[in-house]
Amino acid sequence: MRRMKKNFAALAVVAMVAAACGGDDASDAPADEPAAEEEAAEEPAAEEEEAAEEPAEDTGGAASEEDTAAAVEEAAQEDATDNSDELPTTLEGWQDLWAAERDAVVAAAEAEGWGLGDDGILVGPAGFTIDTNECPEGWNNDEGLEDGVIGIGVTTAASGSLAAYGNIYTGLGAYFEMLNADGGIGGYTFEVEVKDDEYVATKTIEAWAEFFQSSKPLVGHTLGSPNTFSVQPEFNTQCVPQVMVATGHQAWGDPENHPWTTGYQLSYASEALLWGSWIEKNTDPGVVVAGLVMDNDFGLAYEQAFKDFADNSDHIDSFEIVRHDPASATLTNEVTTLASKNPDVFISMTAGNPCVLAIQEAGRSGIIENAQAVFTPSVCKSIASYMDPAGDDADGWYIIGGGLKDTTDAGYADDLWISYANSKLDEFGGDSSISLQGDGFANRGLIWEQIFRIAAELEGGINRTNIMLAQRGLINFTHPALLDGIQMNMNGNSDAYFIEGSDISQYDLENRTWVQQGGTIDLSGLSPNCAWVAGEGC
């Protein structure tokens, strides 16, 4: 009996080894890889070679590989971009600049006849139109404006493993409190109602069903790719603005099919291309890249975009993927699997608490010491929330930072806008030591204010269609929370992404700061729209 047990144990070990190894063909996918990767590995070699020779197609949501590579090359030749001589040096100066930029939008609207016509057609810049006759019966352009109050509905994770992002809305709420204290905008004050969806899409749907049936806000806002996807059709059917959603999925740049939804930050597809271009420029040929992917729409957007790049790259030998459960308490098993592939480059494609866990596990598993470069994603940029908790392992990580200043970064302690915003955030009930609150206040709050101010100046004042025109027609806005050299703009159907630039930075643990590597990258207006189809892409 004992011998039998021993034999069984030995058999089990051999079986595990065999399962891990698979066949003797080096092109076999490992057992723990996702099905898509396995399918790719099974493609005939000839087709693979053919694909490698073809130039990559522009798939939408990001600039072309050629433009991206050129921008990375150019940025590497420069020092950190500094246009500060051209920018205001006082808050009053900034206010004047923003007022002029708002006036330019209003003037363009008047000159080009943007607005909602008597026929129910909303006409905007660059071919942007919405037929409000297709909105539900009884749809009201002014719904959500009652008793001098603008209702704003928000869903976000405020608990669970991505709870930290809930801080964005503490910051944004403080910003609206500040505006209310100054009398509001256009005769209205703001009331922000935030519901916690725990980053669970079904809860987002429930929350918005309540919003649409009861509080009926003028505009809505969602955080997270799966969550935003889950209610995007409803927003566009109900004709309610889904404003500057807090996710970088490329799908939000689709003004023709989803005119009521706008994104805000650098798209994940752009970020993935920038990773690839940087890797090609800065690492030895034949690299193995390991991707730790959050298994949902967010992580898969990164994965697909980078895989498309890697498939066309002679520089990248293989792209190894392990997906993780978004609610996972630890990432030890996943990172161990990736470490076994001896990656030359490690890319964390995750968010929330896993940002920290990925860094720590990469350190403990030996990936950091053996890899040529390790990347954390733009959504993990927050120093106070993600880099500080990661401890010593955080030193030296690279980031395609999305071009925004972290309000807790010691390097911006003397920045005019950041220091002002931090003081106001504390004054209006926030906590400036939490960088995501700073993001909600200094970054997002300011642009929300501009959108409402522009809408207030358009014919008809603040209403749903003017909120969309104010965004789609924001010709240029100089945002002081953006790094020098990165533009913020949108232009109807021809440019559906606000921010298409980024910094490439490396974390300096000792000084608690992201150190910019070279100049900023700006690909403004170069990302084609993305009519997203699930399972297929743009």
Add this chain to the structure above:
Amino acid sequence: MKTHRHYFCSGEVVVTLLIQRILDGLFNGSIYAALAVAIAISHRATGRVNLAQGEIGLFGGYVALAMASPAASFVAGAALFSNLPGHPFNLWVAMLLAMAVAAVLAVALQSVVMRDFDESTPQRALNRSIALLICVSAVISSQWGGRARIFGELFPSESGDFVSILGARLRYTTIGAWVVVLIACGFVTLFLSKTKAGLSFRALTDNRGSSVLVGIQPKKLMAIGWGISGALAALAASLAASMSLLDSSLMFRTLIYALAAVTLGGFDSLRGAVVGGIIVAQAQTLIPGYLGLPTEMSIVAALIVLIAVLVFRPWGLFGQRPVERV
């Protein structure tokens, strides 16, 4: 793009990966074992499963954090403890104090809210422990919010803090966690075998009716059982938090694995709870790793093991086979 490098299938790497996965599983196993032992003790005290065990431990974890955090920090409760001499405490001291607080909380809950927990029908007991879980969880969320917190490191856990075994890394944290769990289990075993209260507790769990007849006070001993289990649960939460982050959902998943472990090992057996913790953790690590299951399915792997045991040995690997008197 080429596909995978040939060396991935070299024997050396495969063996190293296998060992590494086993070692990874060992760390998780220490946490599951600690919580499983806590569940087993409270079960022995009352004959019922306390589903709030993980949340009571989590409460202890947050108390430890508050005790180890400066008064000016944004950790709720830190100011409350700041009047204690020596605050903020060393993390180890804070953890031990928090275990005591969790024990007191568990005793209080048992004495006030769950006083007749043992006399409830299994269905009512289940409902009550779910209600308790929700209440404790709500208190934690209201006090400490959903934001993840840095707990701190109980053991050295920098990149170089490991022992190499054929290229795999046995981390100091894994060694430390097991040493702590085994010491805690040793104390519990000593208490049960060498003290009057412990012996009475064992007598009660073995034969409740006869124990009462010889003057043993069940309510008092049940409270002691809950107190011990509360302290162990706080230990489990602190160990888990020290390796990741402390957040309000930390112990919920751990509870599922620990329940699987204690079912596997047998509800009556502390040794079974420890062994069950190891087996569940290994299943969680090895089955998805080698059968190509997505990592989200790791919990399913653990539950497959559980179901298999329930089918073939429902009283668990180390539990006592129920004897039906006729």
